[in-house]
Amino acid sequence: MTRLLTLLILGLAAALPATAEIFTEQDLTAARELRERALERDGGFEIVADLTTRIGPRMAGTEADARAVEWAVELLEEIGFDRVWLEPVTFNTWHREFERVTVRAPGVAEQELVTLALGFTPATPDGGIEAELVMFDDLAALEAAEPGDVEGRVVFIRNRMERSRDGSGYGPAVQARSRGPQVASEKGALAMVIRSVGTSNNRFAHTGMTRFDTASRALPAVAVSNPDADQLERIVALGEPVTVHLEVGSEYSEPYTSHNVIAEITGSESPERIVALGAHLDSWDVGTGALDDGAGIAIITEAARLILDLEQQPKRSIQVIYFAAEEIGLLGGRAWAEKHHENFENYQLGAESDFGAGPVYEIAARVADEAWPVIEAIQHELDPLDIALGGREASGGPDFIPSLPHGLAVVDLRQDGTDYFDYHHTENDTLDKIDPQNLAQNAAAYAVLAWLAAQSPIDFGSGPELLEANQ
Ligand SMILES: [Zn+2]
Structure with missing residues (x-):
């Protein structure tokens, strides 16, 4: 019994990260102070409240986009960062005007479905498009279809997104949206209707991007709400030919220049390391993007603000x-990857928060082998926030994905996304969906991560070598 206990204790001691050996006592004390102070506050709730109240929806390339950039500069300067600057990002824009989908079938009353056009889809010709509907289970079924079954019709893909904590249902489901319209177009379809890529059973549609290889391939494409997709499936199941009338108004505009807005707390020892x-x-353009x-x-602004309030200045x-x-x-x-990738040796880590406001449950990281113990030591300080150690696969979040081919080291603070896709890209993405306590837990995690990453005695290994190590 005693021997077993000893073995257990020894085993436990060996399994614990050697936090104290990596970070100084002073740095760990500061990390704990950040964590505790973050939890006493609201995670920067007033920041997202102000953004969504004053600006509201802020689709790239709109007047609201420009106002959001001004709002951001003002906020970051007021908070007291050492430097705030803009880096230009130029792109073509698209604006939604309207969308309407009406369904008819023998023995069924004509009815309108709740719908939203997908981003960057073209307008229908005057009077709209009217054609017979053809339904597919998923994108693979459409890909396998004979062009003769698709040509001159409106394609409907009915696959449903699965709900999960990590949002893993999104990847398979979103194929219908991102690739479906292109495939339908190649087979001669006139237009496309998809079931919303989302988990809500409420009657609103989820918009999002779709892509066409060439402008000549572009075809009008809309998403209908989940209950409307169910309704459409039932109408098809009656076995009579279903006719769809679809009208989309949209407009492409000239190239527009927006900006990445960047603010810095300058390091005391290695300011060039970031x-x-x-x-x-x-x-x-729908919802207020809360x-x-x-x-x-x-979350990230509150995390940095907490660090600015520390007595100590970060080293990096x-x-x-x-x-x-x-x-x-x-x-x-x-644009950021393009501008900075040659300097990635100086970028320690990238971590983006872009998965709503659910609590973080896991840290994962794509870093050099010698830096993994640092991640373990950081997790030790995140453990009181109920954040477990994950694996060594990470993307850093959507905006760091373009940096991965250049070897940027990245961390994921994975959030519970069970409800995220109930609101994603809908009219219903509004401030009331955010719980300030969860926001505070996120801010605490980002503050501890950023602080300890800035104090780490070991670099995280960004650069071409990391790329090779992970291939
Ligand atoms: Zn996002």
């Missing part, structure tokens, strides 16, 4: 980056 926290400032990604803006610099135009193709993230 820990980068990200979130995106743009949102979809969860996507006003919450992320609040900490930057917060409000990325532009994430929703329409990670365009701010692409």
